[in-house]
Amino acid sequence: MHARAVAAMATALLGTAAFLLPTSDAGAGIAVEPPTVIAHRGASAYAPENTLAAVDKAAELGVDWIENDVQRTRDGELVVIHDDNLKRTTDVEEVFPDRAPWKVRDFTAAEIALLDAGSWFGPAYAGARVPTLEQYVGRVEHHHQKLLLEIKNPDLYPGIEQQTLKVLDNEGWLDRQHVADRLIVQSFSAESLRTVHDLEPGVKTGLLGTPDVSDLPGYATFADQINPSYGSLSTSYVAAVHAFSGPHGRPLEVFTWTVNDADTARLVTGYGVDGIITNKPDVVRDAVHGV
Template sequence: MHARAVAASTTALLGTAALLFPASAARAADDGTRPLVVAHRGASAYAPENTLAAVDKAAALGIRWVENDVQRTRDGELVVLHDDNLRRTTDVEEVFPDRAPWKVKDFTAAEIARLDAGSWFGPAYAGARVPTLEQFVHRVELHHQKLLLEIKNPELYPGIERQTLKVLSNEGWLDRRHLANRLVVQSFSADSIRTVHALKPAVKTGFLGTPHVTNLPAYATFADQINPSHRSLSRGYVAAVHTFKGPHGRQLEVFTWTVDDAATAQRVAGYGVDGIITNKPDVVRNAVRR
């Protein structure tokens, strides 16, 4: 990983950094755990990923941050699904056997709503559906949770950034309270995040990846977070990211993914990361509390 070569020089540049999430209403506050713990696709080790059941499970565990993935149907509806293909997490091959290769963009929202998105995980979740983005944010709001929203495969869906922001606005998620402390939009596409920032500068944004430290000043013009895989992470890299301020004048943050065991959680927490994205949020929360 590029940052290892600069670890010695960057570690000295930064002490322990304060987290930058401002206080909000008591019911919307996180539980005080640092680093913040984010339920990846909901509590996806315990319920089918990206479903309302996974949001409910995260809430039941007391987890305040939920991550999801957004894609677009053939008729322009935004749905919450990780893969651009419906095969892995639904029964699309049984319901529509003649529609290979079963891409999300080739199905209407009504067709996707017919699919079982829970049985693959276990019989207790039979009949769970692929939620629309509206349905998903309603459930997150119901639990007074916070949302780390990933725009998935934006190259497949021209204009999805503007559409995502419109849905969030319609659902009340672009007001001052949500923007201050309850919403981050992220993507693996720097162009997509740059577009989100240009369209709505007040939205907090994250880039998924590990840019070389020499490129961090450019990313800091449109991203508030640099969110790498834990496998590419080092103490020096986290320190390097923390030396820069993002577009809102605050120290860049690091949310790392996908950490599911206590030892790795403690290791990356020791690096000074600001958040940990995990399928097992209870395991990670207990580990970092220790």
């Protein structure tokens, strides 16, 4: 069991707040790394989510890890957008008023490229576009960042796992360096993650949600992480996850979401999480690094 799990279980036994700051295991003198900070949909508190501008803003803040969402257009292009429809984050209702309910899969890539994906956030971002996956990973690479890629709604897009991996391969993201420490693929779908693992066993994967501890042995055969909402977490649950080893022989990790304030960041750090997904990566980073 690794150091974070030891720290988490010690917290539960002692019933103290000794681990609310990422310093060390007070009882055993074991150093505990601060959790990794991941910019949710880019630095989405400061720029429109899942756009290249949000990647740029995260880079400006000095954040290494970027999270994004991948879906597929009618003509088979992978695009980076969270919702399965275009209404919330683009002007699709104005540009295509007769195309309700404006589902991503009902529009071609060329049609989606016409949409303004920035004005809803603020006038400074007017004209921002929904990026293709190729464009997005190119920008992440430009900034030498790392990518936590979520496959959204895989049931809507048969074969999206293989297609996503093909794009990543074409863009140079399945080489040894990227697979070793710059890429994680996550999903709420266990079957989708199993498919990713079967197709590319070297790629690190994360299962979103808070599965029962009794189900963890099965998930540990193909998932390297269990990534729950912070509201569902406890010290004992994180320690239970850490007690299992994943497909690459290392303890399962926990990346939690979506934490946007300093107090909650310190709280989940005390639980022993390995990563924190946040819209405000600067706030969380300063909190967990004790700044």
